[in-house]
Amino acid sequence: MENKLTIYNTLKRKKELFKPLNPPNVGLYVCGPTVYGEPHLGHARPGITYDVLFRYLKYLGYKVRYVRNITDVGHLESDADTGDDKIAKKARLEELEPMEIVQFYTNSYHDKMRDLNTVSPSIEPHASGHIIEQQAMVKKIIDNGYAYAKNGSIYFDVEKYNQKFKYGKLSGRVVEDLQSNTRELDGQSEKKNPFDFALWKKAEPEHIMRWPSDWGDGFPGWHLECSVMSTKYLGEKFDIHGGGMDLLFPHHECEIAQSTAAIGEESVQYWMHNNMVTIDGQKMGKSLGNFITLDELFSGKHKLLEQAYSPMTIRFFILQAHYRSTLDFSNKALQAAEKGLNRLFSALNVLDKLKTSEKSSFDIQALKQKCFDAVNDDLNTPILFAHLFDGVKFINSVAADNESITEADLDDLKKLYNDFVFEIAGLKNESGNAAASDNKLDEVMDILLNMRIEAKKNKDFATSDKIRDLLNQSGITIKDTKEGSEWEMK
Template sequence: MKNNLFIYNTLTRKKEEFKPLNPKHVGLYVCGPTVYGDPHLGHTRPAITFDILFRYLKHSDYKVRYVRNITDVGHLESDGDTGEDKIAKKARLEELEPMEVVQYYTDRYHSYMDQLNVQKPSIEPRASGHIIEQLQIVEDILAKGLAYESNGSVYFDVEAYNKDHHYGELSGRNIEDLLSTTRELDGQSEKRNSFDFALWKKAAPEHIMRWPSRFSEGFPGWHLECSAMSARYLGTEFDIHGGGMDLLFPHHECEIAQSTVCNGHTPAHYWMHNNMITIDGQKMGKSLGNFITLEQMFSGEHEKLEQAYSPMTVRFFIMQAHYRSTLDFSNEALQASQKGLDRLLEAFGKLDQLTASDASTFSVQELKDKCYAALDDDINTPILIAHLFDAVKNINSMLAEKATLTSSDLSELKALMQNMVVDILGLSAAESNSSEGNDELLSETINLLLNLRIDAKANKDWGTADKIRNELQALGVEIKDTKDGFDWSIK
């Protein structure tokens, strides 16, 4: 069942009918996390946005190769190719090997994505595992005269590229704007122009993460990894490239420039960008220090949280705004999402209580058409959810014997709700306000906290380990450490 999906293409700035390169297969590449800290609420937006797209494409009978990368090298503290590598900085501060940091936070990212019911991608490559491919791109761009060496580093020559191509096509910028808004060089920079970007950086003596090359011992520029890994796993021309709006410039702009030089065309036919989650009117992120981690969301332990919110509540909250619109954090919005989710799942859980009748008093086909129309309109989850609540009203009317459906229509309604609620939106039908559901959630929360305590002890963070134990004991949880981990019970 191929649906008439329209996608807003950032590259052309309009909605376009989705026409994959291969009528049966779709190549989807999404920029994944930089793993140097716990995922926060802002990280859920791209994860859930593209999870729903992934689910819907599969539901539409496409075979999807979904590639989501892990950035574990080359992401400096500044987009101007300056500062310390974020992972190397974390490793230095915590006296760990960089790949220990990478593994620890990658595992935690996966754990939280599992709780949010985000499906695993088909392939999840790491930048550090594709240094050879990245160096090959550097050599290719140099050979074509659109990069230059400088003191052991290699930079992309944006001005030279712009003579035959439009640098800024994706973000709507032009080189004249960049010339007027970037700083004047003082003669000491390695770059010819301040907006040139690094393809390869020579490592400073204190830089931990480095690889040999004919230029220097160094590391690849941050933008290079996605060009290399998308081409490696999806080919030089694929269907959809996704990521957050904050990556549009310079990251995705640089990707297009690199790939265009190497392959003669942009890598993706459709570029999709989710907007940001804001808090007090500002983008939520680590750089501003205004973020709420998922651990805090699920435990409620943050000054801006009035309570703990379950993973499914957070997932449902993300869907309340269209992915291209900003979504502002508030306890009121999260609490409304929690109530709405409970109402939706309660009705879904009562479908089996419905009995068929001789006639139908409402049209399931009309409801189905509206749901698919919402998804086909650039994955419009708020409109889809509104239609699902129309279904909830009808289900409740049937339970109150104020509405009826024939046997075939009732089967169609059950299939529709399964497809929309569980298969596409990825909402867990097991989560409800029942005591059984609450007991399961409580058990999972205690196990999560005690596993975090084990991690803290392994990292010699005795203060955090003691705090978790003391807080749980104060709540009536008896903890017994064992050689295999822990046992616990509630007094």
């Protein structure tokens, strides 16, 4: 299994050749959503980015265990380690059990991820299902001397940890700087230092999400779940940890500290971070309230949306930018993506019907190599599509008799597009090209197209145009080619 995949490792600030710890196994952990609200465009980005990674690793022949968590407890509302639990707050607002909230938005997240054609993770652990394990890790960290108790809560002792290890190595932060730069926040008197973070929080009497522990009733700190669940399912050392750039600090930094404090060495080999989706140049996010949910995108029901955008348009839109760049949302950009995607899929239809010749006027193998090079280069999907569009031009040119292809090359080309477009990029044809499966519709269309050809023969253009226009109105496009008429559903 030859592999030239390079991955940008945030920890090293450079691209590195990917070498799994225990080939052919690969462990991949990705920070999933906190399920207290509808998934939005921002959630789609890591969902799709790591889906492509998952797909590609499997394509290369690795046995991948992909773990993506569901955060359903411990994620606090506001200032460092104070304030409400997000889930509990939402539950109170809607007068529901917290777990009803969790279930509702988890379902919604699953639905949208399925729409986006992402493959389900191998394991999707919930934080609330790993309270025992989290308590065990807290104990370990206490035993190792890197945590302290205060009023029923347990905090991680960053200063102590920093004496032996280096806190801040992932985000490039220095403890001394943090000391002078951390904002003044009220209600933190419990902590020795403002940048210490909670491993376990004491539950106040009114707090509904609570579990018994050696330290009294409480709940786990947000960062802890990822340290616990990643190592539980992938081992104390595993290959890749992904997530959004906004989680880099403090979340992932704390994860490293916790795991290291508990285990004695670092767990993660490659840290990957996807960039943000922006809107008018600003991060799309909950706190700014400028987010558009996936549901709104798919239905077009949002004041900023000029139309609905299909899940595959969203997927393609996201993959047309590199995952480490910001991606700016706009109707124009989405519409361009939609058209580009149509062009790609139209060419795939053409590909199926291509006539072969004695010679090929195009180097299929070179194209294939370029596609692999692109994906191997830190998942450079924009480059991948640039090459695939070069192929589109070739495919259309063959159909227009400007270029030629041999039968063997045609087979290779079909496989190439199948592999890269569907298996690796994870796109799927949503234009109900039910044509193949829906014979009745096919028959009806044949009748209509023949009537139109009849009419055209008789120079009855009024009738032929009427057929075309009416079909167009119901979302079926007629394309006249040299070979005859074809149709396509939008």
